[in-house]
Amino acid sequence: MDRPLLSEYPGPDDGQPEAPLPPGRCAMLYLLTAMSAIGGFLFGYDTGVVSGAMVLVRAEFHLSDTWHELIVSATVGTAWLLSMAAGPLADRLGRRPVILAASAAFGAGALLAALAGSQQTLLAGRLVLGVGIGLASSTVPVLIAEAAPAEARGFLTTVNIAFTTGGQLAAALLCGALADVTDGWRWMMGVAALPAAVQLPGLLALPESPRFLVARGRRSEAAAALTRLRPAGFPVRTELARVAAQCAREQRGRRAYGPTAMLRRPAVRRALLLGCGLQVIQQLAGINTVMYYSASIIQMSGVRNPTTAIWLAALPAAVNFAGTLVGMALVERVGRRPLTLTSLLGTAGALALLAAGFWVNAAQSLPVTVPVEFPQCRQYNCASCQSAGCGFCFAETLSGPANGSCLPLIVGNASAPPAECRAAHQVWAADWCPAPHSWLPVLGLCLYLVAFAPGMGPMPWTINAEIYPAWARGSGSGLAASCNWLANLAVSLTFLSLVGALGRAGTFVLYAAVAAAGWLLLLRWLPETRGVPLENMAVLFGGDGDDPPLDEDDCEPPPEEDAALLGADSSPEGSPRLSVDGRLTPDLQPR
Known part of the structure; x- marks a missing residue:
């Protein structure tokens, strides 16, 4: 009979209680x-x-929409490629070496971007930063989850996402502070080298992940790592035996591991489909469009001053x-x-919204009242003017914006006003319109993040x-992260193009429809x-029977040479035993 896609995890009411470990958190x-x-x-x-x-940067290097999208998306594309390599590297070399390599890439990429003298060099710096992002995004959550005890795993894994959003907030505040400073964007990009210098x-x-060390047969090192990561008196021997038993189950009678083995095993395949689906839904709901282009979106809403848009x-x-x-x-509650x-x-x-x-x-966009000679720019208001690929010129009067005209963009420098607009000493709007309700999209952005941040932000990674x-x-984490970055790349590469094709409102309607489908x-x-x-x-994915049966020999106590590392909990009399279904026996209550 086919196994259900998802199964309930047996709890205390199932008659098979699992001996809980005490809280295992320490400094x-x-x-x-x-x-x-x-x-x-x-x-x-x-x-x-x-x-x-x-x-x-767009104003200094006179970037086109294509170059703007390319510099933003280059980091995402590299992160996608490196996230696919991060998983196998982390399984072969360890979690910690991969994170250290990411830290080195962050430092090098930040310095290269800060010193860029051209858009090509800036692009190269963003590519190097993508290496760090791809390696770190998939490996850091795994190291934290494997080091954490079960009762704190969700909280501690979410700490990584809090650091991520804290980094985004620090970037936004620093961008606002440096917006009017000469070469301010260079300082914005270069300061990232400082945290990398602390992390290395x-x-x-x-210590390395104890679970990785056990899986690689380095049990003494795993015992030492667990001892450092748990409080005094914690039954490290019990936890180590549980981890070792699962590793023994996985290694006995198993075919070669890797992506193809993940696809062959039904429970792991179901987990992988869910993991990749979560990451894709997160991105297609538009989060990194909001984060990458938030200042641009705010300008589109009618905020004309670049510094004000950056602060907002x-x-x-x-x-x-x-x-x-x-x-x-809330994650553990x-x-x-x-x-x-x-x-x-x-x-x-x-x-x-x-x-x-x-x-x-x-x-309610300002109407075009000044006729022009250019056929492609004969539009009725500012919004239709920009949708047609033109820019909007208007006068600031005591009663508000007036005398709107629709003019062609200057090729290669859309932000520069045409001669007609300069001669009249009027305001040029290439990608925003004066609007009476510019606060509405800003409110929508904030409500979007109020909803997104507690759940869809951290939970796919957790x-x-x-x-x-x-x-x-x-x-698995690497493949899911690569799906995240691939979807991220698709969204960031197409956002400005979608705005041109569907309009600003139509683009966000599309994202809303995708989010609703993902919810279902x-x-x-x-x-x-x-x-x-x-x-x-694996029980959650109907995988309890996919593994070879577990017998008590798999749960033998750690070698005697580990006793000094494990302390009082390492005596043979106190060694934990697991039943053949992989659960700790009921008499094994932690001391």
């Missing part, structure tokens, strides 16, 4: 989380800084950061599934760090992973 665990999450901060900073910096030595002094872009970033803190507080579904439904509604805001502004078996965790899919397929040990996660 070293928090330090490892914080040092690893600097990668998340850099990920957020480098994706956030482009929103404000590109307003200034800090992470070198901290800090408001959505602040809302995003605050929402992530709410998600941290409410659970992953309710938080994700509520968030995505609110996101769809906020996108609809954002579209409505742009529609209202377009409907759930992907949990749902795969140890042998596939790095590769996740309502059917998303399980709850809160409180489920990593070693038992």
Whole structure:
């Protein structure tokens, strides 16, 4: 009989209680989380800084829409390619070396972008930054999830997302502070080298993932790592035996591991489809369009001063950061599934409001009252003028904007006013329109992030760090991250083009429809992973019978040479035993 796609995780009411471990949090665990999450901060900073910096870069280098999209999307494209390599690298070399390599790429890319003398050099710097983002985005959540005890795993994994959104907020504030400084965009991009310089030595002094070490047969090192990452008196031997038992189950009688093995095994394939689906839905709901182009979106809404637009872009970033803190507080109380579904439904509604805001502004756009000689620019108001590929020129009067005219853009320098507009000493608007309700799209942006940040922001990363078996965790998280970056690339490369084809309101209607469709899919397929040990996660995907049967020999105590590392908990008499179904026996209550 076919196995169901998702199964319920057996709980205490099933007659098979699993001996819980006591709280396993300590200062070293928090330090490892914080040092690893600097990668998340850099990920957020480098994706956030482009929103404000590109307003200034576009003016300095006279960028076309194509070059603007290319510089924004280059980082995303490299991150996509490197996220596919990050999983196998993390499974082969370890989680920590991959994060260290990401940190080095962040530092080098930040310096190259800051010193760029041309748009080509800036593009190269953004490509190098993409290496760091791709490596860090898929590996940092895995290291934190594998180091954390089950009762704190969701919270600590969400800390990485809080660092990411904190990086985006720091970028927005710094962009606002440097907007009027000479070469301010260079400082915006170059400052990312400082956190990378802190992370490199800090992470070198901290342990590797204990689960990775057990999977590689380095059990003594795993025992030492767990001892450092758990409080005094914690039954490290019990946890180590649980991890070792699962590794033994996975390694006995198993075919070669890797992406093809993940696809052959039904439970892992289901987990991978869910993980990739979560990441794709997150991106197609438009989050990085909002983050990459927030300053540009605010300008489109009618805010004409670039510095004001950059400062206003800090408001959505602040809302995003605050929402992530709410998600941290709720993830272990409410659970992953309710938080994700509520968030995505609110996101769809906020996108609809954002579209409505742009529609209202377009409907009340300043009319064209000055006739022109150019056929392609014979339009009736500012919104239709810009939709036709022209720019809008108008006069500022005491009673407000007036005397609108529609004129062709200057090829290669759309932001420069044509001679007719300069001669009349009027205001030139190439990609925004004076609007009486410019606050409506800004409100929609903030409500979007209020809905998105607590759930759809962190949960795809948190759930992907949990749902795969140890042998596939790095590769599974890497493949899901690559799906995220591929969807991110598609969205960021097409946003300005979609605005040109569908209009501003139509573009966000499209994103709202995708978010609503994603909600229906996740309502059917998303399980709850809160409180489920990593070693038992396959049960949620009908995979309990996919693994070879577990016998008690798999759960033998750690070697005697580990006793000194494990302390009092390592005595043979106290060694944990697991039943043949992979669960700790009921008499094994932690001391």
